[in-house]
Amino acid sequence: xxxxxxxxxxxxxxxxxxxxxxxxxxxxxxxxxxxxxxxxxxxxxxxxxxxxxxxxxxxxxxxxxxxxxxxxxxxxxxxxxxxxxxxxxxxxxxxxxxxxxxxxxxxxxxxxxxxxxxxxxxxxxxxxxxxxxxxxxxxxxxxxxxxxxxxxxxxxxxxxxxxxxxxxxxxxxxxxxxxxxxxxxxxxxxxxxxxxxxxxxxxxxxxxxxxxxxxxxxxxxxxxxxxxxxxxxxxxxxxxxxxxxxxxxxxxxxxxxxxxxxxxxxxxxxxxxxxxxxxxxxxxxxxxxxxxxxxxxxxxxxxxxxxxxxxxxxxxxxxxxxxxxxxxxxxxxxxxxxxxxxxxxxxxxxxxxxxxxxxxxxxxxxxxxxxxxxxxxxxxxxxxxxxxxxxxxxxxxxxxxxxxxxxxxxxxxxxxxxxxxxxxxxxxxxxxxxxxxxxxxxxxxxxxxxxxxxxxxxxxxxxxxxxxxxxxxxxxxxxxxxxxxxxxxxxxxxxxxxxxxxxxxxxxxxxxxxxxxxxxxxxxxxxxxxxxxxxxxxxxxxxxxxxxxxxxxxxxxxxxxxxxxxxxxxxxxxxxxxxxxxxxx
Amino acid sequence: xxxxxxxxxxxxxxxxxxxxxxxxxxxxxxxxxxxxxxxxxxxxxxxxxxxxxxxxxxxxxxxxxxxxxxxxxxxxxxxxxxxxxxxxxxxxxxxxxxxxxxxxxxxxxxxxxxxxxxxxxxxxxxxxxxxxxxxxxxxxxxxxxxxxxxxxxxxxxxx
Ligand SMILES: Cc1ncc(C[n+]2csc(CCOP(=O)(O)OP(=O)(O)O)c2C)c(N)n1
Numbered sequence: 076x077x078x079x080x081x082x083x084x085x086x087x088x089x090x091x092x093x094x095x096x097x098x099x100x101x102x103x104x105x106x107x108x109x110x111x112x113x114x115x116x117x118x119x120x121x122x123x124x125x126x127x128x129x130x131x132x133x134x135x136x137x138x139x140x141x142x143x144x145x146x147x148x149x150x151x152x153x154x155x156x157x158x159x160x161x162x163x164x165x166x167x168x169x170x171x172x173x174x175x176x177x178x179x180x181x182x183x184x185x186x187x188x189x190x191x192x193x194x195x196x197x198x199x200x201x202x203x204x205x206x207x208x209x210x211x212x213x214x215x216x217x218x219x220x221x222x223x224x225x226x227x228x229x230x231x232x233x234x235x236x237x238x239x240x241x242x243x244x245x246x247x248x249x250x251x252x253x254x255x256x257x258x259x260x261x262x263x264x265x266x267x268x269x270x271x272x273x274x275x276x277x278x279x280x281x282x283x284x285x286x287x288x289x290x291x292x293x294x295x296x297x298x299x300x301x302x303x304x305x306x307x308x309x310x311x312x313x314x315x316x317x318x319x320x321x322x323x324x325x326x327x328x329x330x331x332x333x334x335x336x337x338x339x340x341x342x343x344x345x346x347x348x349x350x351x352x353x354x355x356x357x358x359x360x361x362x363x364x365x366x367x368x369x370x371x372x373x374x375x376x377x378x379x380x381x382x383x384x385x386x387x388x389x390x391x392x393x394x395x396x397x398x399x400x401x402x403x404x405x406x407x408x409x410x411x412x413x414x415x416x417x418x419x420x421x422x423x424x425x426x427x428x429x430x431x432x433x434x435x436x437x438x439x440x441x442x443x444x445x446x447x448x449x450x451x452x453x454x455x456x457x458x459x460x461x462x463x464x465x466x467x468x469x470x471x472x473x474x475x476x477x478x479x480x481x482x483x484x485x486x487x488x489x490x491x492x493x494x495x496x497x498x499x500x501x502x503x504x505x506x507x508x509x510x511x512x513x514x515x516x517x518x519x520x521x522x523x524x525x526x527x528x529x530x531x532x533x534x535x536x537x538x539x540x541x542x543x544x545x546x547x548x549x550x551x552x553x554x555x556x557x558x559x560x561x562x563x564x565x566x567x568x569x570x571x572x573x574x575x576x577x578x579x580x581x582x583x584x585x586x587x588x589x590x591x592x593x594x595x596x597x598x599x600x601x602x603x604x605x606x607x608x609x610x611x612x613x614x615x616x617x618x619x620x621x622x623x624x625x626x627x628x629x630x631x632x633x634x635x636x637x638x639x640x641x642x643x644x645x646x647x648x649x650x651x652x653x654x655x656x657x658x659x660x
Numbered sequence: 661x662x663x664x665x666x667x668x669x670x671x672x673x674x675x676x677x678x679x680x681x682x683x684x685x686x687x688x689x690x691x692x693x694x695x696x697x698x699x700x701x702x703x704x705x706x707x708x709x710x711x712x713x714x715x716x717x718x719x720x721x722x723x724x725x726x727x728x729x730x731x732x733x734x735x736x737x738x739x740x741x742x743x744x745x746x747x748x749x750x751x752x753x754x755x756x757x758x759x760x761x762x763x764x765x766x767x768x769x770x771x772x773x774x775x776x777x778x779x780x781x782x783x784x785x786x787x788x789x790x791x792x793x794x795x796x797x798x799x800x801x802x803x804x805x806x807x808x809x810x811x812x813x814x815x816x817x818x819x
Contacts, residue, residue: 224681229728283731408722
């Protein structure tokens with residue numbers, strides 16, 4: 076009996092049925108799917124991929140040994156996707172990640188959703204069980220193309236190795252053009268071993284796929300007229316401005332016209348934080364002035380945004396009600412999805428803004444500016460300096476000491492919002508955060524991806540003790556690849572953001588927010604070979620930051636933060652901006 | 661309001677899942693869906709009847725266009741169209757109702773396609789209203805089984 080059981084197990088394990096010497100030798104000798112795949116990746120300019128091996132990927136990992144592509148091994152497949160995601164956001168290239176079938180692929184789902192929500196170009200490669208076992212609930216089989224249908228721009232299940240060159244070509248093209256997004260290629264084990272005789276297609280042939288680049292000239296003239304005639308215009312800039320490298324054109328526009336601009340969380344960095352026309356972030360934890368400006372404006376110039384409910388409070392009929400809306404976006408489906416646009420312009424933000432610039436006349440906005448400046452005076456972003464270690468103070472110090480070229484990645488929670496509010500971002504693609512999905516655990520692998528994209532830049536991870544523990548195993552990755560990431564841990568001993576909500580809206584009936592068994596993070600770091608330092612006092616902040624920055628390797632700063640700190644101002648979801656909490660003293 | 665969309669898609673496995681997934685995930689209401697290959701074997705046409713105001717239909721259309729497998733979306737409700745449905749209906753039949761039923765089938769220009777001892781199977785094509793009316797009449801005799809294809813539609817050629 077025992078034997079039968081064992082045989083069954085062996086029979087179900089692909090490592091036993093597929094990795095016999097003979098089949099290995101067979102697939103090594105010919106130009107197989109795995110080699111074709113890697114050749115295509117090289118042709119697409121891929122330098123590194125973040126991956127994690129497994130049974131169905133053995134042929135591919137064998138071929139990788141002979142490829143110029145560098146493989147990075149994070150300690151979890153979710154980290155592989157997040158790292159590729161941040162690599163793409165920082166470098167502007169397509170990020171590539173790889174995982175084995177079944178659990179490996181399933182572990183990537185959150186990462187794929189994260190990239191999809193923030194429109195990040197990724198090519199996600201997953202191993203799959205051999206084609207003859209597809210659909211039989213075989214060992215480590217999941218229908219990953221099915222599971223990720225709603226969170227990919229497109230996906231392929233490769234059934235014929237000769238399709239690999241074409242599919243890889245298409246995948247990179249789809250991921251990086253139009254509105255970017257993740258494209259998944261599911262690669263059955265036998266397909267990677269099968270011989271490939273096809274060659275790389277000259278051109279991508281996707282007759283059903285179109286995207287817009289230049290905006291409609293008539294609409295642009297309409298927009299120019301509306302802007303020239305407006306009295307209270309506001310630009311509402313989002314991630315699309317960064318994706319299309321429209322920051323410079325946008326600056327030219329707002330400077331020429333002297334109009335104010337607000338950004339979304341994704342739009343941070345599109346305009347330098349010190350720009351006098353910038354009113355700050357809009358939305359739930361945005362500045363009061365940014366929100367009042369949007370609420371009161373007569374013309375909302377929305378560029379590369381999607382009217383997310385963190386901005387509109389989910390109240391589409393009460394959002395910017397006095398305004399005419401110009402909506403510039405590359406995705407036609409975003410126009411009119413939430414808020415009706417009076418002047419829709421489908422196109423690439425940079426090209427549209429470039430066309431718009433020479434056509435607009437300077438509107439008369441001095442009264443509007445008086446109002447805006449008065450609001451800024453009345454409602455500055457502020458925090459109480461109470462002799463304790465304030466998170467805001469740490470972020471301001473980081474901005475001073477870190478320098479303009481530093482890349483900051485964040486996790487999700489209070490520390491993320493404080494970073495968005497108080498860390499001065501001067502350059503596009505230098506503030507990397509999980510905005511649409513709000514994925515705790517994103518920040519650390521994102522810092523890894525960012526460091527690979529910019530090996531010579533300072534990379535800071537701003538994280539919380541909850542989020543950090545969702546990816547803490549990546550300490551090993553930073554050590555293995557000598558990544559000198561500086562970890563700014565805002566350690567409040569709680570799931571701060573949830574605690575804040577329970578405090579403000581559930582009568583302080585706290586539940587499941589206490590992280591009782593938190594480890595000594597400095598010791599954990601040291602166990603991995605990462606330097607660590609605990610910081611308790613305000614006066615220790617600057618010396619500690621300098622010490623961490625000067626240290627050549629990864630460094631963890633464990634900042635003791637009070638759990639009572641709150642993120643303010645706050646427009647509770649479902650409320651309009653006039654119901655903002657904590658706007659004034 | 662109901663709209664009829666003709667959606668030209670790639671004829672590949674998984675395409676139907678992409679389309680139906682899109683509808684369910686975005687909470688669009690499919691009233692009926694008919695799929696078949698076109699004269700070009702690499703393409704299929706889906707005739708989707710969907711419920712919603714003009715804003716919903718605009719979103720449905722745009723979201724469909726975003727799928728790489730979708731080549732073309734035509735809202736046939738904006739055009740002059742011929743639309744048809746096919747129904748197969750098995751009705752209980754007795755000696756004394758037989759003639760009545762056959763006469764009704766005749767009036768509706770249906771056809772009897774199968775004959776049993778106690779039942780008749782009728783084939784009927786027409787627009788939705790016509791089939792609804794026929795089904796109502798047959799209910800009085802007792803419907804044993806009913807299948808309908810859902811609407812298929814085609815734009816009228818310009819005269
Ligand atoms: C994967 C995941 N699970 C749960 C949440 C819900 N959530 C949002 S913020 C937060 C607390 C984050 O705590 P921490 O990382 O310590 O940051 P803090 O808010 O204390 O700065 C939680 C649980 C989430 N965003 N992501």
